[in-house]
Amino acid sequence: MAMLNFLKRGLKKTKDGFFGRAISMIKGGITAEKLEDIQELLLLSDVGPETSEYIIEKMRKEKGDPVEVLRNTLIDLLGIDERLKFSQIPPTVYTLVGVNGSGKTTTAGKLAWRFKRDGKRVILAAADTFRAAAIEQLKEWGKRAGVPVIAHQMGADVGAVAYDAVKHAISNGIDLVIIDTAGRLHTKDNLMRELEKIHKVISKLSSNQPTETLLVLDATIGQNAIQQARIFDKSVGLTGIVLTKLDGTAKGGMILSIKKELGIPVKLIGIGESVEDLRDFDTFKFVDALLE
Amino acid sequence: MFENLQERLSEAFKLLKGKGKITENNVREALRQVKMSLLSADVNYKVVKEFMDKVTSKALGEKVIKSVTPDQQFVKIVNDELIDLLGGKEHGLDLKSRPSIILMVGLQGSGKTTVAAKLAFWLKKKSGRNPLLVADDIYRPAAIEQLEILGKSIDVPVFVGDRKDSYKIAKEAVNFATMKGNDVVIVDTAGRLQIDEEMMKEVEKIADLTKPDEILMVLDSMAGQDVVNAAAEFDRRLTITGFVVTKLDGDSRGGVALSAKYVTGKSIKFVGVGEKLDQLDVFYPDRMASRILGMGDVVSLVEKVQENLDKKKMEEMEKRLRKAQFTFDDFQEQLKQVKKMGSLSSVLEMIPGVPKMKNIKVDEDQLVHVEAIINSMTKEERANPGIINFSRKKRIAAGSGRTLSEVSKLIKSYENMKKMIKQFGKLEKRGKLGKFPFQFK
Numbered sequence: 001m002a003m004l005n006f007l008k009r010g011l012k013k014t015k016d017g018f019f020g021r022a023i024s025m026i027k028g029g030i031t032a033e034k035l036e037d038i039q040e041l042l043l044l045s046d047v048g049p050e051t052s053e054y055i056i057e058k059m060r061k062e063k064g065d066p067v068e069v070l071r072n073t074l075i076d077l078l079g080i081d082e083r084l085k086f087s088q089i090p091p092t093v094y095t096l097v098g099v100n101g102s103g104k105t106t107t108a109g110k111l112a113w114r115f116k117r118d119g120k121r122v123i124l125a126a127a128d129t130f131r132a133a134a135i136e137q138l139k140e141w142g143k144r145a146g147v148p149v150i151a152h153q154m155g156a157d158v159g160a161v162a163y164d165a166v167k168h169a170i171s172n173g174i175d176l177v178i179i180d181t182a183g184r185l186h187t188k189d190n191l192m193r194e195l196e197k198i199h200k201v202i203s204k205l206s207s208n209q210p211t212e213t214l215l216v217l218d219a220t221i222g223q224n225a226i227q228q229a230r231i232f233d234k235s236v237g238l239t240g241i242v243l244t245k246l247d248g249t250a251k252g253g254m255i256l257s258i259k260k261e262l263g264i265p266v267k268l269i270g271i272g273e274s275v276e277d278l279r280d281f282d283t284f285k286f287v288d289a290l291l292e
Numbered sequence: 293m294f295e296n297l298q299e300r301l302s303e304a305f306k307l308l309k310g311k312g313k314i315t316e317n318n319v320r321e322a323l324r325q326v327k328m329s330l331l332s333a334d335v336n337y338k339v340v341k342e343f344m345d346k347v348t349s350k351a352l353g354e355k356v357i358k359s360v361t362p363d364q365q366f367v368k369i370v371n372d373e374l375i376d377l378l379g380g381k382e383h384g385l386d387l388k389s390r391p392s393i394i395l396m397v398g399l400q401g402s403g404k405t406t407v408a409a410k411l412a413f414w415l416k417k418k419s420g421r422n423p424l425l426v427a428d429d430i431y432r433p434a435a436i437e438q439l440e441i442l443g444k445s446i447d448v449p450v451f452v453g454d455r456k457d458s459y460k461i462a463k464e465a466v467n468f469a470t471m472k473g474n475d476v477v478i479v480d481t482a483g484r485l486q487i488d489e490e491m492m493k494e495v496e497k498i499a500d501l502t503k504p505d506e507i508l509m510v511l512d513s514m515a516g517q518d519v520v521n522a523a524a525e526f527d528r529r530l531t532i533t534g535f536v537v538t539k540l541d542g543d544s545r546g547g548v549a550l551s552a553k554y555v556t557g558k559s560i561k562f563v564g565v566g567e568k569l570d571q572l573d574v575f576y577p578d579r580m581a582s583r584i585l586g587m588g589d590v591v592s593l594v595e596k597v598q599e600n601l602d603k604k605k606m607e608e609m610e611k612r613l614r615k616a617q618f619t620f621d622d623f624q625e626q627l628k629q630v631k632k633m634g635s636l637s638s639v640l641e642m643i644p645g646v647p648k649m650k651n652i653k654v655d656e657d658q659l660v661h662v663e664a665i666i667n668s669m670t671k672e673e674r675a676n677p678g679i680i681n682f683s684r685k686k687r688i689a690a691g692s693g694r695t696l697s698e699v700s701k702l703i704k705s706y707e708n709m710k711k712m713i714k715q716f717g718k719l720e721k722r723g724k725l726g727k728f729p730f731q732f733k
């Protein structure tokens with residue numbers, strides 16, 4: 001329930017109880033005006049014009065309690081919760097990818113902490129050799145989580161870092177390798193190719209890897225997230241999303257469009273800046289927070 | 293010689309008729325599209341609503357210029373209002389104190405540390421300043437190291453103090469700068485949420501202690517609907533002096549720039565366009581407006597028509613056309629107008645609703661030849677083409693470097709055109725035709 005409280009706290013602060021009002025309003029039946037209020041609610045939560053339209057259409061057409069129709073439409077859009085997978089043959093490899101500043105390095109640290117706590121043998125790999133002090137940052141997270149960090153120096157070839165990390169994991173019986181990569185805008189072809197190269201190196205060493213390629217998305221961003229997901233997915237094949245910074249007041253409604261259009265599920269959420277501020281995504285809680 | 297051209301042009305210009313005034317009815321579709329576009333650009337919903345209401349009521353009743361539709365003109369009006377709103381006076385930095393303090397604030401990961409270093413580099417290079425960077429983010433892992441590395445790469449000193457007490461670091465940094473003769477002090481702070489009371493108090497206190505000339509809030513251009521709330525709260529608590537919008541090197545539409553300006557009234561002073569430290573740019577309201585609105589082709593069509601169709605000349609020409617007094621001087625004038633609008637084909641391409649012309653190539657050489665021929669006529673000949681006899685034709689051909697038959701064809705076309713004009717005139721009197729101000733025939 002900790003997450004729900006986090007989400008709820010955020011909601012109350014910005015919306016002045018607006019969601020609550022909207023929901024109680026439609027309880028009595030739908031009118032055009034009420035639908036407009038719902039649309040406003042959705043748009044302000046970054047659901048985006050198209051998906052909002054889709055949801056409103058559903059509400060217009062489908063019979064039954066409008067609150068339930070709305071809730072079920074959102075739940076249907078998000079689908080069944082999916083969890084992080086593990087490789088049958090160790091090591092399991094996760095790569096974290098995404099645009100600049102979304103929370104990749106922080107999430108890598110949190111993941112390392114979580115699985116270390118669960119008794120797994122974990123290493124972190126510093127495959128961001130570009131951003132100033134990215135390696136030092138990951139090393140600090142390694143310290144917090146109590147796991148080793150495989151790193152080269154700044155400017156080093158990131159393929160080589162990934163290679164070393166996976167190789168090390170194979171020969172030392174490591175269960176999980178978490179690879180932090182540099183932030184890159186999806187519009188930069190050369191940087192996207194670099195990411196593809198990392199993946200090629202990994203899959204050569206250990207087929208079917210990485211087990212998870214997670215797009216780290218900042219919940220405060222808007223419709224650009226859809227394009228990010230599309231391009232990263234095309235480039236390296238995403239298996240899931242980590243939605244960070246949900247401890248703020250942003251709702252992250254753009255994940256509805258991403259799931260609807262690309263079928264990529266959110267697997268984790270970030271709710272703060274310390275090691276334990278990572279949760280499995282829970283559709284029901286997310287939807288309830290959206291509609292509270 | 294240019295039958296095809298005539299056909300194409302008359303078809304194109306048929307579409308370009310003035311339609312009176314802007315009414316709620318005739319811009320309904322444009323209004324819907326503009327709203328959708330702004331929402332897709334992540335402009336805050338409430339801002340979209342308010343802004344569009346204002347613009348619409350202002351635009352109602354405005355005369356639609358000839359050659360564009362009310363929808364097109366409306367889009368142009370929205371664009372102008374956007375530029376107006378995003379613009380404003382104080383875009384530069386106001387660094388009056390010595391040393392002058394610049395405080396960087398904002399949400400996590402927006403780009404504060406990078407912009408701090410970029411600004412230091414900018415001030416050093418462009419204004420000959422002697423900046424000091426201050427690493428006052430004591431929370432994020434390796435934030436201090438990050439700034440140290442960036443400072444080193446641009447040869448700007450970085451003050452780190454005791455690396456623990458953000459108030460002490462800030463105070464000492466100002467003293468340090470005074471002592472060392474640094475005239476600008478750029479203070480990097482930790483990323484924070486506007487609802488994090490403790491952290492908001494921290495940055496308020498840092499601002500109190502350092503009395504900055506500039507408090508710049510750094511906004512990620514990818515920001516969604518909610519970030520304007522953060523901007524409003526940071527402004528309420530700190531009275532920020534402006535924004536820096538980052539990561540515009542991507543394909544985000546950057547609606548947050550509009551929302552933040554609209555809600556706080558504070559200007560956007562710089563934009564970040566890359567990870568490298570020289571990738572900082574001054575803010576151009578017009579570029580930002582067109583990026584957010586995303587309807588650049590319609591806007592530039594209207595602009596071109598507005599700018600380049602010299603209204604008076606066109607009206608005069610229309611009068612002459614109607615009186616069938618059309619001479620080669622007029623013809624030349626028309627050619628000039630077309631040329632001013634860029635190439636003929638680019639003009640055609642820009643006209644919405646002319647898709648079938650897309651794959652027809654307009655022979656622009658032909659226009660050049662026609663112009664050459666007309667240029668070789670004497671003043672008298674141009675004003676009074678009736679006098680062009682065989683020997684004059686020969687002279688014109690020689691002078692223009694075209695063949696005699698080309699000259700003859702042009703004159704023949706001219707005569708046809710004159711006949712056509714007479715017919716148009718008659719038809720119009722009977723009310724069968726709209727206005728044809730721009731006919732070649």
Ligand SMILES: Nc1nc2c(ncn2[C@@H]2O[C@H](COP(=O)(O)OP(=O)(O)OP(=O)(O)O)[C@@H](O)[C@H]2O)c(=O)[nH]1
Pocket residue numbers: 098099100101102103104105106107128131134181182183184216244245246247248269270271272273277400401432483485
């Ligand atoms: N409030 C909050 N802040 C977060 C969360 N996740 C990350 N952050 C903060 O966001 C900022 C950026 O996080 P990083 O992990 O450095 O992001 P990154 O994607 O690795 O950034 P680059 O490597 O520069 O592209 C840091 O200040 C983090 O502390 C979260 O869930 N909540």
Ligand SMILES: Nc1nc2c(ncn2[C@@H]2O[C@H](COP(=O)(O)OP(=O)(O)OP(=O)(O)O)[C@@H](O)[C@H]2O)c(=O)[nH]1
Pocket residue numbers: 100101131183185398399400401402403404405406407429432435481482483484510538539540541542563564565566567
């Ligand atoms: N492509 C691009 N990346 C940028 C731009 N500005 C900053 N970045 C990147 O965005 C990420 C975050 O930048 P930082 O300067 O660390 O952001 P910050 O606001 O200091 O982050 P915190 O201190 O964690 O809150 C880094 O990867 C930067 O390289 C920009 O204009 N374009």
Ligand SMILES: [Mg+2]
Pocket residue numbers: 104105106128134180181182183
């Ligand atoms: Mg990182």
Ligand SMILES: [Mg+2]
Pocket residue numbers: 404405406429432435480481482483
């Ligand atoms: Mg920083």
